Amino acid sequence: MKIINLIRTYLKLIRKNNIMVRNVHSAFMMKRVLDQISVFVPHTNSALDHRAIQIICNDILINGRKTVVELGAGYSTILIARFIEMNKLECKMLSFEENNDWHYMVNKILGDEKLTNYAKVYHAHVDNGWYTDQVLNQGLNESDVDLLIVDGPNAKTNKDIRAQAKNYFESKMADKSMILIDDVDRKAEYRLLKDWQSLGKRRMVVDNTSGYLLSGEYYNIF
Numbered sequence: 604m605k606i607i608n609l610i611r612t613y614l615k616l617i618r619k620n621n622i623m624v625r626n627v628h629s630a631f632m633m634k635r636v637l638d639q640i641s642v643f644v645p646h647t648n649s650a651l652d653h654r655a656i657q658i659i660c661n662d663i664l665i666n667g668r669k670t671v672v673e674l675g676a677g678y679s680t681i682l683i684a685r686f687i688e689m690n691k692l693e694c695k696m697l698s699f700e701e702n703n704d705w706h707y708m709v710n711k712i713l714g715d716e717k718l719t720n721y722a723k724v725y726h727a728h729v730d731n732g733w734y735t736d737q738v739l740n741q742g743l744n745e746s747d748v749d750l751l752i753v754d755g756p757n758a759k760t761n762k763d764i765r766a767q768a769k770n771y772f773e774s775k776m777a778d779k780s781m782i783l784i785d786d787v788d789r790k791a792e793y794r795l796l797k798d799w800q801s802l803g804k805r806r807m808v809v810d811n812t813s814g815y816l817l818s819g820e821y822y823n824i825f
Contacts, residue, residue, distance in 0.1 A: 622654075622811045629653035633660070636686050640716060650678040651754055651785055655813045659752065660686045661824035662781050668750040669694055670777075672743065674734070674768065675755025676700035676709045676724045684713060684722035696722035697742045701729045701756050729756045733767040747777040753795075754785040762791040769799045779819030787814035 630653040637644075651659075656679050662668060663686070673680060676698040687694045700706040706726040713719050725742045727734040734756065753768045765784070776782070782799065786792045787809060796814035800807045805816040810825055 625654045625811055626652050629657040632657050633682060636660075636682055636689065639685055639689060640681060642712060642715060644678055644681050644712065646678045651752070651813070652811060654811045655679075655783065655785065656682055658810065658813075658815070658824055659683060659750070659783065662750060662821075663687065663692065663694055664690060665822045665824055666779070666781070668781070670746045670748050671696040671750040671752070672748045672772075673698040673752040673754065674765075675752075675757075676706060679752070679754070680709055680722055680724060681712055681716070681718070684718040685716065687721045688718055694721070698722060698724045699727040699734055699739060699742065699755070700724050701727060701734070729764075732761060732764055733771070736771075739771065743775065747780075748772060748775050749777040749780040751776065751780070751782045752785070753783065753792075758786075758789075758791065762789070763794075765792060766795050766798070769795060769802075773799075773802065776818070779821065780817075781821070782816040784814045784816075786812060788812045 633653055633656060659679070660683065663671065663683070671683065671694060673696060680696065680698045684696055687696065698709070700709065703726050706724050710724045713722055713724070725738055727738040751772055753765055756764050758764050784792055784796050787796050793814065796807065796816070799805070799816055805818045808815040808817070808825065
């Protein structure tokens with residue numbers, strides 16, 4: 604039993620080291636984008652890590668995504684918007700944020716950085732365990748979503764709150780698309796990843812602490 608526990612501990616350390624190395628490499632890759640932002644952008648442990656942001660940018664550029672929807676705004680919103688602007692891409696990012704003060708701050712940075720043509724943050728109040736459908740519907744305006752980032756709502760008081768993303772967005776996803784679910788090192792998010800994959804037609808990839816579901820033809824982004 605002691606040997607088995609030692610092996611498990613060793614494997615966990617290897618995994619943590621791999622996550623750190625990937626994040627350092629991705630942070631270096633994203634530095635050119637961050638350097639084009641003139642203000643300090645807060646990055647907390649609630650934000651997507653640099654590895655996930657780099658994969659998102661890879662996907663937008665390589666696989667030609669046009670409509671990016673993000674649940675939970677912040678650091679990633681601003682970096683991705685600058686990336687879209689720098690590469691002159693025909694892509695629009697729609698982000699939905701439940702906290703009004705945070706929504707205001709992110710939108711202000713987007714405005715100060717002249718990125719409002721590339722990203723917009725909507726204040727989407729959470730009611731009965733999910734974002735208000737009226738705000739989501741207004742923002743999406745019947746657009747097919749070809750890249751969905753699930754990093755909200757806040758799951759502090761309701762661990763399964765993000766499971767509603769599958770019910771709301773499944774019919775709105777384009778045939779060729781990618782879904783990113785963050786925090787799949789937690790049971791609820793990993794369960795959402797597996798449940799969504801069980802609907803079929805999507806390939807599942809887990810990288811660092813994010814899970815990815817890809818459908819249709821696509822080029823490698825990892």
